[in-house]
Amino acid sequence: MTAGENSVQSKKCIPDLAPLEAVLFDIDGTLCDSDPLHYIAFCQMFAEIGMEVPDDEFVSKNIAGKHNDDIAAILFPDDIPKGLKFMEDGEAKFRRLASENLPSIKGLYKLTKWIEDRGLKRAAVTNAPKQNAELMISKLGLQDFFHLVIVASDCERAKPYPDPYLKALQLLNVSKDHTFVCEDSLPGIKAGVAAGLPVVD
Template identity: 65%
Template sequence: MTASSENCVVSKTSLAGLAPLQAVLFDIDGTLCDSDPLHYYAFREMLQEIGFNGGTPITEEFFIENFAGKHSNDAALAIFPGDMERGLKFLDDKEAMFCRLAAEQLRPLNGLDKVRKWIEDRGLKLAAVTNAPRPNAELMIKILGLSDFFDVVIIGGECEHAKPHPDPYLKALEALKASKDHTFVFEDSVSGIKAGVDAGMPVVGITTRNPEHLLMEAKPAFLIKDYDDPKLWVALEQLDKAGGRRS
């Protein structure tokens, strides 16, 4: 971790050092919405159909370790080692199944409307930063009613390196013309938290599905259950008091 990253996370439950706040960056899957159960279902059903793991359905633990938050290339090789083309074709079909499920079942994470209002009231810059394919990312944002919320959507696969590399978050800062010293990140996966921290920003980790002890290994500023978590609102109140509310 860089020295700037260490400075960001010294106060484990405070964001006050970011004042005046300029921007907030969000992951999508598991951060804006609890989409992992839909991804898990699609992976489990389709992998069983092709006889993966001897036809035994994958566990949720296997899904978290091999697929959650991972770039498509890594997921493809986890399914078909040495056959990237076949793996990516499988993932295209899986994403199509996910989109069908999302259209009917996707819901925002608890408290998202509340944090959205807090952000809009302060006129902050916004970016969604994800390893999801662009069509899926934009579909989820549309389903959640956030199409007009984000200034930019950054796709890991369109950067030189996807998460867990910091490139997508650095690209978001550049697109927003925002400073890492006045920006924080919401993330739910180990790879996403690592990407944000290595980009020099404090990351608020969300324990949507991933185990807390694994998330803490990536060094988030602190963890919350969802956007209704009192720890988040204490931190945002401190940020306001430190001058975070912009004119």
Template identity: 70%
Template sequence: MTASSQNSVESKNSLSRLAPLEAVLFDVDGTLCDSDPLHYQAFREMLLEIGFNGGVPITEDFFVENIAGKHNDDIAMILFPDDFQRGIKFLEDKESMFRRLAVDQLKPVNGLDKLRKWIEDHGLKRAAVTNAPKANAELMISILGLSDFFETVILGSDCEHAKPFPDPYLKALEVLKVSKDHTFVFEDSVSGIRAGVFAGMPVVGLTTRNPEHLLMEAQPAFLIKDYEDPKLWAALEELDKKGGAHPA
């Protein structure tokens, strides 16, 4: 690799070019909290009850490929291609089951509180941007104690197109009145990473549940295990050195 191409790779993977940083945007499911196991449990049990797939339980691979990160309208089309309305009703019931599970079992991704403090100390704007239904998003954010942290919650269903289209992230930039050139995104799914990248921002991908090789195909700036990952803090330290944050 030539020196110039090496520098190009480094700049792509760096957050320092965003200085001064204005805002940080977060997906919710799998990004703020490890919620996928609860979604998988709800889908697995409820699809089994209706004899989906000939009564054979869905696998985690099926869940990752067909469900994780997608908007419910798209999931309904995948699971119930011949009866969309049945799919929508099924998903409403499934979300109710998810919320019951979440009340007792939802936990934040490791290091979230540390990152929250860093963002608050730097006076940055922040938004949650999610394909989740409104009731789910509000419940998860409340359980995690982040209701006062986020200035706005952007729902895929309130945009012309949900993720993987860039619309929800573009709307977040508009609502917060910040530039894509001074904002980055945290995401954990292929569709979410694509949405952030299509919106013109670097995306830090979390390997909460989805395979690294799949996430890398969506072209994140880099991947981290959680918010304790040294890679993240090295990038934030570098960003600070380049001019840090621009308090809102």
């Protein structure tokens, strides 16, 4: 965990949430090890247009966990339509890669069983496009695990704003005082904390 991530962590502890009602999950990088696939897709896209691949620091600060519209504006500030097309094509490449191999994070199915055994409500809350979210959930075999899936296009504002997590709370009809979030990126962590939820990174 970076210093920046640590600074936005909620001070509420998991035991304080009892009785626990729900768990909200990010997808990319949280449920599955998808970051290497995104990187491969980006490398291929940059190579096709003759651009240098950004370094890890740039990716971490400006790309990881952000909504595609925001990434497009960062990469192509003078040509947003080109940036949006770049992102769209990159996501298509990612889906082809993910359809072949998408490793789950270690311990994922122990966690999902623990949640199911306790009858907790659960939602996936992601900045990923709907097609990506559906593919990743399907490849992980979690179609029947989640009660609902919230993608960025379902909300007026994507992460790092709290809107996606607030929408999940509303639709699940659960209290933020008895729900926690599993996240991996700084925008996602900020969104969870802004929604008043403790975040497990």
